[in-house]
Amino acid sequence: MTACGELPKPFAHSGPDLSNPLLRLADGGGIQVSAAPELPEEIAGPLMAAAVKGLADANVPATVNSDLARGFRLIGGVRIETDDAGGPETARFVWRLNGPDGAEIGAFDQTITGDTPGWLTEDQQIFDIIAADAGQRIAEILRGQKTGADAAAGKTVAGVQPSLYLVGVDGAPGDGNRSLIRALRLVVGRAGGKVSDTLDTATHLVMGSVEVSGGMGGPGGEAESRLLTVSWAVTGLDGVELGKISQSNQVPKKMIAGRWGGLAYAVAKGAGDGIFEILESSRKPARGRKPLRVPAQPN
Structure with missing residues (x-):
């Protein structure tokens, strides 16, 4: 997906x-x-x-x-x-x-x-x-x-509340890698989902990647914006990919060079619904799923 x-x-x-x-x-x-x-x-x-x-x-x-x-x-x-x-x-x-x-x-x-x-x-x-x-x-x-929780009342998939282990984000400039994970943790919790701090208590894995490419030019000819693409993969504990979310937009280059702040929240908020849709659709049989390598975790 x-x-x-x-x-x-x-x-x-x-x-x-x-x-x-x-x-x-x-x-x-x-x-x-x-x-x-x-x-x-x-x-x-x-x-x-x-x-x-x-x-x-x-x-x-x-x-x-x-x-x-x-x-x-x-x-x-x-x-x-x-x-x-x-x-x-x-x-x-x-x-x-x-x-x-x-x-x-x-x-x-x-x-x-x-x-x-x-x-x-x-x-x-x-x-x-x-x-x-x-x-x-x-x-x-x-x-x-x-x-908040009054509206969410706990997200469930097939009667079970999924617990997500956020593996991490890579490729973002500035503090984007850390800010995106923090924002997603907040968004998932607000939606009534659970975020697991360890693999032992998780039911699914979520990992993100960021790509920044050339954008639109400004008055002086230098590009003032960048095309920001953020991808999220959701897998089972066995590493089998259940679905992927891709978001892209032009953003001012200064917005991603340092602190992401509200931008990280905006991205995570858009990704949250998609993640739960993937979890819901994963109940249906799917063919051709490819395993996604999960980075080794520190002991």
């Missing part, structure tokens, strides 16, 4: 879409974003700035300006969990949205585990991915839609 076409485009945000009803919030106000009081400034500042951008990309006006007299208020916090073995921390990002009257109208949390101890202060690129997802979820709340 191969799904081809344009990538989702929240990363193509080029200014407010004034026809979007989300820009006309109650009483003409926007969303004032603030950090929970206990959040350290070295985390609060970057996280709130990322939240404002994530909301803007979802066409929701937001500001960290505390002088906003009317409108909604979004409060963000982080709860950190550590294990006794001294491994990477697990961060639970907690968001609460209050209406203009101060009453809570929505709340959700996002959980993600870092790569190394201390990652939350040393590797804050993850805030861009967290904020992109939060922006979409806030937009859903404002539309009156269910969000």
Whole structure:
């Protein structure tokens, strides 16, 4: 199974879409974003700035300006969990949205585990991915839609919840390899799926690859964009390929040269549905599947 076409485009945000009803919030106000009081400034500042951008990309006006007299208020916090073995921390990002009257109208949390101890202060690129997802979820709340686990209720295939082992991504410039895996982990969890940390508890494997080729030229003759192609292969534990997803689009070259942030989330969000479609279709007999070599895992 191969799904081809344009990538989702929240990363193509080029200014407010004034026809979007989300820009006309109650009483003409926007969303004032603030950090929970206990959040350290070295985390609060970057996280709130990322939240404002994530909301803007979802066409929701937001500001960290505390002088906003009317409108909604979004409060963000982080709860950190550590294990006794001294491994990477697990961060639970907690968001609460209050209406203009101060009453809570929505709340959700996002959980993600870092790569190394201390990652939350040393590797804050993850805030861009967290904020992109939060922006979409806030937009859903404002539309009156269910969000997160309330909407997903656990993805199942033939009555069994699949558990995906994300092998990795290769070929991406900047921090794309790591950001894509992080974003996909978040997307799968939000959709009600499971991500396994070990092969022993996995039912399927997912691996990605990125190819960047020449793009469209700019005024000076130099290409200002690149053709980005992201492919995802889904296999069984035996290495037999069940399906593949291919996404491609022109993106500004500066967007993939460093931090991917919201772009990684946009790509992963588009891939998530395709992955579950592959898992569902894998229940049907298929011929001619070729085994895909799985990289050896460290002991």
